[in-house]
Amino acid sequence: xxxxxxxxxxxxxKFALSFGSIFVITTFIFExxxxxxxxxxxxxxxxxxxxxxxxxxxxxxxxxxxxxxxQLIKRRTEQENAETKIYLLTDAxxxxxxxxxxxxxxxxxxxxxxxxxEDDHDNPVEYKFLSVNLGDQYHLLLGLDTFKEEELEDQxxxxxxxxxxxxxxxxxxxxxxxxKSLKKRLELINDTCSEIMLGRFSxxxxxSKTSDEIDTLAHTLNGMLDRIETLMxxxxxxxxxxxxxxxxxxxxxxxxxxxxxxxxxNGENRKLVEAGISEVDQLxxxxxxxxxxxxxxxxxxxxxxNPISLSTLIGDATDIYEPxxxxxxxxxxxxxxxxxxxxxxxxxxxxxxxxxxxxxxxxYGPANSTIIIKLFPCETGEKPNETNAKVIIxxxxxxxxxxxxxxxxxxxxxxxxxxxLPGNGLGLSLVAAVIRIHxxxxxxxxxxxxxxxxxxxxxxx
Amino acid sequence: MRALIIEDDHEVADFVSQALKExxxxxxxxxxxxxxxxxAANEGYDxxxxxxxxxxxxxxxxxxxxxxxxxxxxxxxLSALGEVRHRIDGxxxxxxxxxxxxxxxxxxxxxxxVLLKRTLPAGxxxxxxxxxxxxxxxxxxxxxxxxxxxxxxxxxKLLEFMMRHAGQVVTRTILLEQVWDYNFxxxxxxxxxxxxxxxxxxxxxxxxxxxxxIRGAGxxxxxx
Numbered sequence: 207x208x209x210x211x212x213x214x215x216x217x218x219x220k221f222a223l224s225f226g227s228i229f230v231i232t233t234f235i236f237e238x239x240x241x242x243x244x245x246x247x248x249x250x251x252x253x254x255x256x257x258x259x260x261x262x263x264x265x266x267x268x269x270x271x272x273x274x275x276x277q278l279i280k281r282r283t284e285q286e287n288a289e290t291k292i293y294l295l296t297d298a299x300x301x302x303x304x305x306x307x308x309x310x311x312x313x314x315x316x317x318x319x320x321x322x323x324e325d326d327h328d329n330p331v332e333y334k335f336l337s338v339n340l341g342d343q344y345h346l347l348l349g350l351d352t353f354k355e356e357e358l359e360d361q362x363x364x365x366x367x368x369x370x371x372x373x374x375x376x377x378x379x380x381x382x383x384x385x386k387s388l389k390k391r392l393e394l395i396n397d398t399c400s401e402i403m404l405g406r407f408s409x410x411x412x413x414s415k416t417s418d419e420i421d422t423l424a425h426t427l428n429g430m431l432d433r434i435e436t437l438m439x440x441x442x443x444x445x446x447x448x449x450x451x452x453x454x455x456x457x458x459x460x461x462x463x464x465x466x467x468x469x470x471x472n473g474e475n476r477k478l479v480e481a482g483i484s485e486v487d488q489l490x491x492x493x494x495x496x497x498x499x500x501x502x503x504x505x506x507x508x509x510x511x512n513p514i515s516l517s518t519l520i521g522d523a524t525d526i527y528e529p530x531x532x533x534x535x536x537x538x539x540x541x542x543x544x545x546x547x548x549x550x551x552x553x554x555x556x557x558x559x560x561x562x563x564x565x566x567x568x569x570y571g572p573a574n575s576t577i578i579i580k581l582f583p584c585e586t587g588e589k590p591n592e593t594n595a596k597v598i599i600x601x602x603x604x605x606x607x608x609x610x611x612x613x614x615x616x617x618x619x620x621x622x623x624x625x626x627l628p629g630n631g632l633g634l635s636l637v638a639a640v641i642r643i644h645x646x647x648x649x650x651x652x653x654x655x656x657x658x659x660x661x662x663x664x665x666x667x
Numbered sequence: 668m669r670a671l672i673i674e675d676d677h678e679v680a681d682f683v684s685q686a687l688k689e690x691x692x693x694x695x696x697x698x699x700x701x702x703x704x705x706x707a708a709n710e711g712y713d714x715x716x717x718x719x720x721x722x723x724x725x726x727x728x729x730x731x732x733x734x735x736x737x738x739x740x741x742x743x744x745l746s747a748l749g750e751v752r753h754r755i756d757g758x759x760x761x762x763x764x765x766x767x768x769x770x771x772x773x774x775x776x777x778x779x780x781v782l783l784k785r786t787l788p789a790g791x792x793x794x795x796x797x798x799x800x801x802x803x804x805x806x807x808x809x810x811x812x813x814x815x816x817x818x819x820x821x822x823x824k825l826l827e828f829m830m831r832h833a834g835q836v837v838t839r840t841i842l843l844e845q846v847w848d849y850n851f852x853x854x855x856x857x858x859x860x861x862x863x864x865x866x867x868x869x870x871x872x873x874x875x876x877x878x879x880x881i882r883g884a885g886x887x888x889x890x891x
Binding site for chain 1: 767
């Protein structure tokens with residue numbers, strides 16, 4: 207079934223994206239605010255200039271009369287930049303007395319006050335006018351070109367656009383850098399935790415010099431790991447001590463019993479001692495298996511990982527068990543699609559795993575039944591072209607009740623119905639421990655019998 | 668044959684020493700690493716049994732020192748730390764074989780014999796013979812009294828190993844290691860089943876048995 211794929215964003219990427227958006231939005235708001243203010247400011251500036259000039263001319267009229275005003279207007283209109291300014295002095299009937307335009311513009315109302323001439327498309331020039339009455343007989347009109355102001359506004363806008371683009375580029379770059387460094391640091395934490403889950407308890411999360419929140423987290427996690435390692439060391443020391451302290455006396459015991467066998471001629475007594483030796487041997491096998499499992503679980507067992515072929519190992523295991531199957535009328539059918547593939551693993555441990563599983567299948571499968579072993583590659587489903595190796599060992603026995611399936615992986619647990627069969631209850635525990643340190647998965651299932659499914663990460667195709 | 672036992676536990680050293688004496692060895696036993704190193708370097712031994720954990724100088728450094736001074740006497744390393752990596756460490760440091768404590772003395776004796784045989788120069792033989800049983804190493808043809816015997820590849824390998832060590836006791840552990848490359852004991856005793864197959868083919872139709880079971884130790888192929 208096709209599944210809708212929702213792109214998953216990492217925390218760092220989300221962080222960078224929101225960071226960038228806030229950056230852009232803030233810049234926009236700021237730009238709006240500044241351009242609004244500057245527009246307002248420029249308008250006010252023009253108004254001030256018009257007012258000042260009108261006041262000046264009004265004062266001149268009060269002091270020197272209309273002639274002086276006319277002289278002043280004449281002088282002003284002859285000055286440079288005069289084309290951006292409009293002066294018009296009229297009589298009461300709005301007839302021109304002096305100024306640089308011919309008549310009172312139509313758009314400008316005749317009563318005193320402010321007015322604006324809107325832009326028309328052919329002529330980009332825009333004016334702001336202020337008119338007053340000088341006494342009762344005269345009207346004075348002053349106009350200023352506001353085009354400069356508009357131009358300035360445009361420039362301000364352009365500059366802001368440039369600033370926005372720059373800040374956007376800056377924001378994105380910062381975002382990417384932040385994203386990368388955050389991602390890298392989180393990945394480091396993740397990698398370290400994965401290694402520890404594989405039993406490498408001495409690994410620690412690297413701490414940078416910045417002492418930020420991630421470093422605080424790393425410190426806390428490292429502290430926790432120190433504690434776990436101390437506890438694990440405790441367990442390890444106990445097992446090491448047991449191992450060492452028990453093995454020497456057991457060696458002596460074994461040696462003495464062997465001497466005793468050599469010295470005993472009597473058939474009955476000799477048999478008793480021989481039985482004693484084989485009990486000791488059985489005890490040692492259990493002891494060694496228990497020790498191996500503990501060491502695998504505490505990560506103390508330093509493994510010897512190499513590229514290995516599961517096909518070869520399962521082939522060898524099948525080969526060694528073939529005569530045992532034959533004696534019980536059983537048949538082992540091997541479907542191997544893993545030829546040419548390798549996984550990274552510990553040969554001895556994986557071999558022991560297969561041996562335990564085939565041993566179980568033969569032991570719990572009924573006489574004259576078939577044991578099917580399948581090996582095949584399968585997609586991990588996590589990354590494209592990444593495959594796992596799968597091994598399925600199926601027998602036609604009664605299987606393990608679902609409620610007990612997780613318990614059989616515990617040490618010494620034995621299913622009620624199998625207690626009369628030989629075994630120490632450690633076989634599947636060892637398999638589980640070995641698969642765990644190989645970063646694999648173990649699945650037990652009752653399907654027309656019983657099957658064990660192993661999934662191991664493939665090294666390469 | 669002279670054997671040197673370097674082992675700090677006196678009782679274990681005595682057992683080993685006694686068992687080897689019964690096999691005709693002349694043995695010396697020392698109880699710390701320094702003394703062991705001195706003896707091993709200065710006396711001409713045929714085999715050395717070396718404990719890994721020793722007072723004075725630890726077993727592996729004794730072994731490394733010996734090898735670096737060109738003492739190539741075969742060494743069987745004993746250890747209480749019977750784990751994969753220790754076995755590998757032991758073999759990498761120049762050990763020829765490795766045994767985990769507690770071990771059976773019979774197993775140790777069998778291993779010493781295999782070890783001594785292995786270190787003999789290869790004779791370039793093309794045929795192995797035990798009584799009327801012979802295998803042609805080139806054509807891989809097996810015959811007993813001129814009668815051809817059809818063997819599966821692993822059966823052939825098993826028989827070849829037994830015949831190379833004819834007259835010696837080979838234990839189940841040795842066979843698992845040498846024939847199947849299994850460094851652990853499977854839950855079911857697989858070797859006995861394989862051996863009974865091989866016996867059916869080799870001995871069943873003939874008046875005398877060549878493959879013998881040695882109680883408490885293993886198997887031996889010999890003509891008697």
